[in-house]
Amino acid sequence: MSQPTSVKLTARERWKLIALLGASFTLAVDFSVLNVALPDIGHDVGISAADLQWVITAFALPAAGFGLLFGRLGDLVGRRLLFVIGMILLGGGSLIGGIASTSWILIGARIVQGFGAAAVAPTALSLLTTSFEEGPRRARALGINGALISAGFTVGALLGGVLTTGLNWRWAFFINVPVAAVILVAAPILFQESRPETKPRLxxxxxxxxxxxxxxxxxxxxxxxxxxxxxxxxxxxxxxxxxxxxxxxxxxxxxxxxLVAVQILRRRTVALGNLAGLTTFSMMSSLTFLLTLYLQDVLLLNALITGFIVAAIGIVSIVAANFVPKIIGRFGQKTLLVTALVFQGAGTLMLAFAGPNMSSLALILAGIVIGAIGHIGSIIGFMVTATSGLPDDEQGLATGLTTTSQQVGLALGTPIMASILAAAASTGDSSHTNGLLHGLTVAIGANGVAVLVVGALVAVFLPGPKAASMSRKATSETEAPAPEKVDY
Missing domain, CATH: 4.10.860 (DNA Excision Repair, Uvrb; Chain A)
Known part of the structure; x- marks a missing residue:
């Protein structure tokens, strides 16, 4: 059997990866960093408690609604150009939000940030997929990217609490400004512009x-x-x-x-990959919301301890991401995706059995670990599945679809689970704590079942792995070339 080939990244490739990962991590943090700061924000800029959700929704609406359009625009006019424009909007919106003194300025800043996210998310991912060829390199890069996205959601909540308590909620905006500035300087140096030979009509x-x-x-x-x-x-x-x-x-x-060619949607890898992505993001983001309610309103833990417990999702994801590319190389992306969805669903269902006392913390931590391992595997598996086997001129569209699935999932998950929670809580015990616990049990159970159902659909309908290395596999297993080893 031939020895594994070590493929080391060049210094330029490393810096490309750092720039793109920095952008992705910033976007993920922005989805959750303001959640715990909402009461302070409302008090300072004059937003009523009933309208505080607009601070989140103002960002989510453009981020979810325009990602596909900007992904396609990146294919047509240049991914680097759209990436740079998006970072300008993100940094500018963050600066305006940090100095906002009225509600309408703050909401406007969040809208600008949302449009920046809609431009950066698909172009950053398409720059990544076109910078690293399909195979071990791309799988590894997507693995790190997925881990940081997953960590960003949970770290954002913890970071928001620390900044709001130690400094001021405005620093949750200001931290984006230097990151955007550094990336804006680096992007024109690191990335060449992608220009199509022919520019089709938009x-x-x-x-x-x-x-x-x-x-x-x-x-x-x-x-x-x-x-x-x-x-x-x-x-x-x-x-x-x-x-x-x-x-x-x-x-x-x-x-x-x-905008979306019908033939690309007919690819089961694209359709089912994005269904898995939509599910894993919507269910994990909403699970974070449900867990926060359980830990603070049922177990009566403070915000800082709650933040550390929820942040375990991100910590586990970062560690587990190191092993996912090896699983893809050995078993294929379908096996990874199905197994990961099962882990996420099973870990979530474990949480539905948590009770009203502190003895449930061990069960909660075990469920978080199992679910987080599944979540990071689902993120990487869905991104690899939904973007593999496509030419470079369709990568912007494919990554636009994946980021749209991600953003829509983040925007939809919490409202759906909040509706289930409210309906179930109203039928439970008349006391607040018991009624809330009943509602949380039903909502968390529904969350886990949804993930398992999608896992079953992927298992049945997603075609098996079609990696190029598999197609080159020799008839005899002993004569097969060993997979590449990527040294980062």
Whole structure:
């Protein structure tokens, strides 16, 4: 058997990876860093408690609604250009948010940040996938990227608490500014511009439909999480979102230069990979929300201890990410993705058995570890699956789809689970704690079942691994070339 080939990254490749990972980590932190600071923000800039959700929603709406459009624009006008523009918006919005003195300036800054995220997320990922060839290098880079994204969500909550308590909530905005500045200086030096040989027409109709449809859907679910599902306020928005997305699908199948080519959606790797991504992000982000309520309102732990416990998700993810590329190389991306979804679902279901006393902490930590291992495997497995086997000129579209799945999942998960929690809590014990615990048990159980159902769908319908190394595999196992070893 031949010896593994060591493939070391050049210094330039290392700096590329650092720049892109810095951007991805910053975006992930931005989704959660303000959550624990919302009461202080509302007091300082005059936002009522009922309207505080707009600080989060103002970021989530453009981030979820425009990622696909900006991913495609990166293919057409240049990924580096869109990446730089996105970092300018992200850094500028962060600066404005940090000095905001009124509610409308703060909300406006969050909207600017959201558009920056919509531009940076797909272009950063497409720059990564085109900078590292498909195989061990790309799997390893995606592994580190996925780990930092997962860690960013949980570290953001902890960081927000530390900054708000030790300094001021405004530093949750200010920390983005130097990061954006460094990346803006580095990007033109590290990355060459990608320019297509021919520039197809931009599908403006499809762009408007998909952005409006996703925004309406996210808004409707946000309202549902705030008001509950028994009132009619969210339903017109949800209906509008579904209708717009249906029209988008009809239009895309009938125009010459669609935003999303029908043939790419017919690839089961793309469709099922993105379904898995949507599920793992929506369910883990909402689980963080549910866990926070359980730890603080049921077990009565303070915010700092809660932050450290929830941050275990990110810590486990970073450690586990080192082993995921080896699993892909040995067993294939389908095995990884299915197994990871099972781990995430099973770990989540364990949490549904937590009781009202401190003795449940051991069960909580065990469930977090198992679920986090599954979550990071799901992130990497979905990204590898949904972007593999595609030419470079479709990487922007493919990564636009993956980042849209990620952003929409982050935006949808918490409102959906909040609605289930509210409905279940209202049917439980009349006391606040017992009613809340019942609602949390039902919502966490539904979360775990959803992940397992998607895992079963992926297991049944996703084709087996088609890596190039497998196609070159010799008939005899003893004559097969060993997988490349990537030395980072």
């Amino acid at each position: 599908d403006l109709t499809g762009s408007v439909l998909i952005s409006a449809g996703l925004a309406a859907l996210v808004y409707g679910l946000t309202v549902a999480g705030q008001t509950g599902v028994t009132v009619g306020a969210p339903y017109p928005w949800l209906a509008a979102g579904i209708v717009l997305l249906a029209i988008f699908g009809w239009v895309e199948s009938r125009i010459a230069s669609p």
